[in-house]
Amino acid sequence: MQKIGHLIDGTLVEATSGNTGPVYDPSTGVETGRVALASVTEVDAAVTSAETAFEEWGQTSLARRTKLMISFRNLVVANADEIARRLTAEHGKVMDDARGEVARGIENIEFACGLTDALKGAYSEQASNGVDVHTVRQPLGVVAGITPFNFPAMVPMWMFPNAVACGNTFILKPSERDPSAPLYVAELFQEAGFPAGVLNVVNGDKLAVDRLLEHPKVKAISFVGSTPIARYVYSTATSHGKRAQALGGAKNHMLVLPDADIEMAADAAVSAAYGSAGERCMAISVVVAVGDVGDRLVEAIKIRMEKLIIGSGTDPSSEMGPLITAQARDRVAGYIQAGFEAGCELVVDGRDQRFEGGGFFLGVTLLDRVTTDMSVYTDEIFGPVLAVVRADTYADGVDMIRSNPYGNGAAIFTRDGGAARQFQRDADAGMVGVNVPIPVPVGYHSFGGWKDSAFGDTTMYGPEGLRFYTRPKVITSRWPDPATSSVDLGFPRNN
Ligand code: NAD
16 A cells, blocks of 8 residues: 655655545555645644745746756656556546646646746836836745645646746645645656755645645645635635635536537537546536537537447546546436436436446436536536536527636637637636637646636736736836946936
8 A cells, every 4th residue: 555645845754643545546446545644743844844945946046947947847748657647546537638637737837947038027217317117026935736636737737837936935735635646746846956845745635725824934825626615715815814816616618509510519528528537627517509509419429428438547448537536426426316307308327337346437428408507507516427508599608608606618619700709708707718628728828717716816827827926026226317427438328
């Protein structure tokens, strides 16, 4: 049985709290490890390490920071398969999805490698006679990130490369469900040559999170997870005087207009709803079929679902793996039953598919004629369940998106450029796709939703990430009257 500890002050350490939690291989249901659940003392040790490291790291030149970040990037690229293997072992996602997760994380490290350009600041010469004004952005100090189970390597990479590039030191509290991949990424970071304490990892649960939220030396909190916890983290962190950004859950709609390419839309719906077993905050969970497109679309989706291969993530033929825990699987199955009882049409029932062994598998489900009062519509299910809602018009579909409390992503499928452009303006969501079901922004833009999908005023990574992890300082300088200078420049001075 694997023992998963912390990385504090540059060293892997075992748990001292005496508390551990189970880690499973979701494809077999077997407990494969125990993860340390940090005590307040262990969290405090990480904060002390980060605080000490900040004294030097905050003063380290941009040139050195860049070199180290490039070394780290190269190590992650070289070990991408090993990170992916650890992701599959504890999360259950298929290897292709795991490799994709690592690739998206690398994008964020690459953005952080460009910190010299991003941190240039701004300069106004001759704001008044003999007066120049310039703005620099300086690090905050010790900052912390709390991350969810569904992207255990990528979401930490949304945060710490940018935070560290800006000169902060970082404490990561990964999800206790699949902690091995983020811990391994932190070991690679250490191997790249960053000083001890620049990145610390404390594994743990609510106790560790609460300590980070309250600790006076922690200046900022980045959080990604479910909406109730995001709301709690945001309000607790800010009430302790910290800067906070907290991304929450989602219910992403995909609007399909009658002129859409049905084959393309069906492919997109299937991969976006069932990829990673639907455990993605950008998964499509509602298809809004506008006008007469519904029957054709449902049929095209159904045909594709029948061909989906569900199995262990380590099997190269698998296209979808298990859910994260037995409880998650049972919860999702409960929603399917609730949908059935509420009167929607069970086109494909994932509970019908039987799986050998003790893995946390559930088949894929398609529910048609879902209405907006049903729990399968209102709640974030976070599993391989796709709901189809029929709408008479484009405007009805947009109303649905606007009335939904979540606002992470929204997509439209159409061949009509005018309709697509209108949708970009109308959709009440932070990330919008046009014939793209999962519009996760590239690393040099920023990621974040609206409404109950995000709390705080900066989104994550990219330029917004740099803004979050720095504070501006504006310097106003008045230069002596050149006439009083002893140096003769040989031509009239310009003041
Ligand atoms: P979660 O909210 O249960 O846990 C997230 C983190 O919070 C974990 O590190 C966990 O240890 C900690 N935590 C859990 N309960 C806590 C409590 N009571 N007090 C303090 N900390 C607590 O989320 P999850 O199940 O790990 O992840 C899935 C959720 O994350 C989904 O809702 C999904 O939509 C969301 N998510 C959102 C985004 C986004 O960018 N908006 C990205 C990925 C996941």
